[in-house]
Amino acid sequence: MSKDETLGEALRRQGVTRRGFLKFCAATASMMALPPSMVPAIAAALEKARRPSVIWLSFQECTGCIESLTRSHSPTVEGLIFDAISLDYQHALQAAAGSAAEAARETAMEENYGKYILIVDGSIPLANPGYSTIAGISNLAMLEETAKGAAAVVSMGSCAAFGGIPKAKPNPTGAVSVGDIIKDKPIINVPGCPPIPVVITGVLAHFLIFGTIPELDALGRPMAYYGQSIHDRCYRRPFYDKGKFANTFDDEGAKKGWCLYKLGCKGPTTYNACATTKWNDGTSFPIEAGHPCLGCSEPDFWDGGGFYKAISTPTEDIPKAAIYAVGAGAAAGLALGALNRAKRDKAVAEHVKTTIDDLEKGD
């Protein structure tokens, strides 16, 4: 697929019928949490979308984010989204290595300066640049150099978005997030350990369809996926409201599928789409499997005071009024969420070019 070819032209060249394309658009709308009524508008926009260049840098990470994406359950849709971009550099996936790989990155930057999307997974060590290097280049130098010409930066996974596990106390490498370094570009945080694969393809699809970044919350996360807490979308929520809780993993409450709040569930303070998008072919998510949410899409989740400690007894300085009693759980959740959110600068959503309203009006 050449860079001048539209997505519609490329799909037809690959033998995808119009019917298949409409199905792809319906699945994309569902993936992006857009209403199904948007499908015709999405089809019209994707038909004309041109192929953006993507440069993907991996720093202090475990490759779990890429595993999540490449093993995702809807390869048809996500494969097509990836066919629609030009992934010009990703050192875990590309065949080239060393100076040849770096040359590919430099060429992509030069040819698409100001237009390419930069995806980063992993945090950046500041204590000593030697802790993590690629082709002898420090993570910090590579990030700063590559971000200069990017249209937008996607921080993929909790490490890139918030520092993640490398930043966990005592943070031996001095790990920081992408947003701690890059201040002059729109940054889309896609946290999770790992993030839900459809979220990253949803962000790319949004860029293809609207030509801009999606609406973000105060932590720079796309509202479509991180707009509501796990708790608010949890099918066990009615038990929380009735005060019915599992107290151990093998008691009567656990067997009856009651709320896991007292077992440390971080659902009330965690914003992510697990409860509706789910994992493993849409089969389930941790709470449905009987395990509390760990809160992996929130900043500093690793240092939150213990995965199995109820959030009503946090280690951080939260007003005591909100600490006690399960009945006060929601208030504790709000307080902890606010405390977490206060730790981050607000990411700026810029480059508004096309809105849903514009698409609905047609052209």
Next chain:
Amino acid sequence: MSCMTDTAVLKVEATASLTHNVQPLLHEIRHALVKLLDDGSYTAIDLRSLPLAPVEEEQLLDKLGQGEVYARLHALGPTEIVETRFPGVWVVVHFNNDNEVIGRFIEICDTPALLRSQQDDIRQGLEQLQSQLA
């Protein structure tokens, strides 16, 4: 007692935890049918966007039942289109090439768009037929 049996007990008892979204969804479908009759309005509901307990989606589909039409398409993987026992209410399930579900919708319309032949495809088919006859 085996682990399998424990799991089954847990699953059965967990069915008591319901979001109670099935009844409101049925009312939403009822409203959509009224609109379809009044002015031909098309409505689609994305089941993946709603919080439903593990058994509730099954309950909803049970209540809608199966009507006269069942169609299976093959376009970027299979798609099943089933008219429910309420004419005008369709369940559309998209699968990928590995037969994994990638989308599940309820469409309220006279015919789901995917069932109709598409203009581009008709044009391409005509070209193929013409070249075959040439």
